Amino acid sequence: MLQADFRLKLPHFELQAGLRVAEETLVLVGPSGAGKTTILKCLAGLLTPTEGSIQINGRTVYSSANKINLPARVRRVGYVFQEYALFPHMTVKKNVLYGLAKSKKKNANMLADKMLEMLGILHLKDRYPGHISGGEKQRVALARALMTEPEIMLLDEPLSALDPEIRSELQQELKKIQRQWKIPVVLVTHDLKEAEFLGDQILRIDRGQLTPLKKPVPLKKPIQPSFA
Amino acid sequence: MGVDFTPIILSLKVAITAVFFVVLSGIPLAGLMARRDFPGKDVLEALFTLPLVLPPSVVGFILLWLFGKNGPLGQFLAHTFNVSVVFHLSGAVIAAAVVSFPLMYQSVKAAVESVDRTLENAARTLGSGEIRVFFTITLPLAWPGIVSGFILSFARSLGEFGATLMIAGNIPGKTQTMPIAIYMASESGDDRTAVALVLIMTIFSFLVVFWLNRWSKRQQKGMIQDERGK
Numbered sequence: 001m002l003q004a005d006f007r008l009k010l011p012h013f014e015l016q017a018g019l020r021v022a023e024e025t026l027v028l029v030g031p032s033g034a035g036k037t038t039i040l041k042c043l044a045g046l047l048t049p050t051e052g053s054i055q056i057n058g059r060t061v062y063s064s065a066n067k068i069n070l071p072a073r074v075r076r077v078g079y080v081f082q083e084y085a086l087f088p089h090m091t092v093k094k095n096v097l098y099g100l101a102k103s104k105k106k107n108a109n110m111l112a113d114k115m116l117e118m119l120g121i122l123h124l125k126d127r128y129p130g131h132i133s134g135g136e137k138q139r140v141a142l143a144r145a146l147m148t149e150p151e152i153m154l155l156d157e158p159l160s161a162l163d164p165e166i167r168s169e170l171q172q173e174l175k176k177i178q179r180q181w182k183i184p185v186v187l188v189t190h191d192l193k194e195a196e197f198l199g200d201q202i203l204r205i206d207r208g209q210l211t212p213l214k215k216p217v218p219l220k221k222p223i224q225p226s227f228a
Numbered sequence: 229m230g231v232d233f234t235p236i237i238l239s240l241k242v243a244i245t246a247v248f249f250v251v252l253s254g255i256p257l258a259g260l261m262a263r264r265d266f267p268g269k270d271v272l273e274a275l276f277t278l279p280l281v282l283p284p285s286v287v288g289f290i291l292l293w294l295f296g297k298n299g300p301l302g303q304f305l306a307h308t309f310n311v312s313v314v315f316h317l318s319g320a321v322i323a324a325a326v327v328s329f330p331l332m333y334q335s336v337k338a339a340v341e342s343v344d345r346t347l348e349n350a351a352r353t354l355g356s357g358e359i360r361v362f363f364t365i366t367l368p369l370a371w372p373g374i375v376s377g378f379i380l381s382f383a384r385s386l387g388e389f390g391a392t393l394m395i396a397g398n399i400p401g402k403t404q405t406m407p408i409a410i411y412m413a414s415e416s417g418d419d420r421t422a423v424a425l426v427l428i429m430t431i432f433s434f435l436v437v438f439w440l441n442r443w444s445k446r447q448q449k450g451m452i453q454d455e456r457g458k
Binding site: 044045046071072073074075077078079081083085087088089098099101144145148 | 355364
């Protein structure tokens with residue numbers, strides 16, 4: 001369970017966030033510059049809000065009242081960045097193993113192979129990120145984040161840079177992973193259709209203000225216009 | 229009369245020791261200055277770059293004042309360790325380190341600034357503390373800048389003349405480094421020695437720069453090379 005209530009003063013507006021996410025996917029949808037990524041950064045501990053509180057599974061990771069502000073490295077937040085942020089000087093396998101807990105280093109090879117296999121990228125393990133496709137990079141970024149066994153997952157526009165075909169394939173995959181992992185997922189997108197497909201909850205954000213969007217009924221076959 | 233090669237050995241000793249200290253101080257300071265903001269940063273920044281623009285004689289004069297018998301650092305060294313760096317090879321090392329520090333500092337700082345901060349943030353969310361982030365992400369990605377800083381500061385150390393002459397003097401076999409030996413040989417009309425040392429210095433410098441450049445290129449290629457070893 002992720003609970004967050006905070007506000008952050010930005011140069012042009014004030015960001016106000018109130019989120020409750022159980023083991024489900026919350027989608028933040030809105031135009032660029034609305035504060036979507038900023039919210040994720042605050043949750044991950046890469047930015048400090050002006051005031052408020054953030055709790056992950058009952059653990060307070062940020063509280064302005066109690067002067068708690070845990071650094072990103074101990075928050076146990078899996079973060080998939082917009083441009084994937086894979087380490088260019090490490091192979092896929094080294095990328096995936098980067099965040100593995102020390103206690104698990106003994107089984108590192110086996111764990112990495114298992115994770116890569118699950119995401120269908122085992123054959124890429126000795127490649128460098130500069131030499132794989134966008135969809136493959138996305139899978140590597142996911143694998144790397146999941147490897148740390150995060151308590152929540154944050155996905156920043158995970159699919160926006162991909163071709164439509166790979167996009168829908170990965171949408172399915174994300175849904176599968178969320179069900180399998182059973183952790184709160186916060187996903188940011190500017191694509192409303194994607195939000196509808198992936199979100200159990202959808203919040204619209206504009207100039208730092210959140211408004212809930214009811215989950216729309218899934219789209220049926222579009223009605224063909226008749227030109228008769 | 230054969231050519232005396234002691235200045236070469238002395239110059240190498242001075243340059244290697246100076247660069248060792250420059251690497252040790254320059255990399256962390258450049259990393260810090262590239263990534264942190266604090267009051268007085270601009271003053272420090274200017275101070276770190278100053279030896280690059282000051283004439284070597286000014287640097288030599290300041291060092292002589294600092295490390296001289298009555299200078300603050302000179303007195304400290306004399307009282308605590310009973311040593312003096314004036315007219316001593318360690319003085320030459322200090323002079324070389326001071327003038328070559330800005331080259332290392334500038335080039336590492338520019339390289340660190342060019343590293344994508346998102347990568348560092350990614351490492352943080354993956355459980356890395358600041359030191360591990362620096363050594364596993366920032367430093368490897370700033371590698372070309374570090375190598376070029378290394379080449380430049382080594383070359384500058386090897387060639388240091390003015391400040392060295394002022395603080396370490398010209399004691400053959402003790403503090404007479406190559407540039408000073410060349411100057412002295414040329415002044416006294418010993419062209420044979422001058423030409424020999426000039427040739428050695430030029431060839432050696434060329435080889436160092438050539439080799440390090442190639443090596444850094446290979447490192448960069450390795451970074452993006454597909455399926456290493458195949």
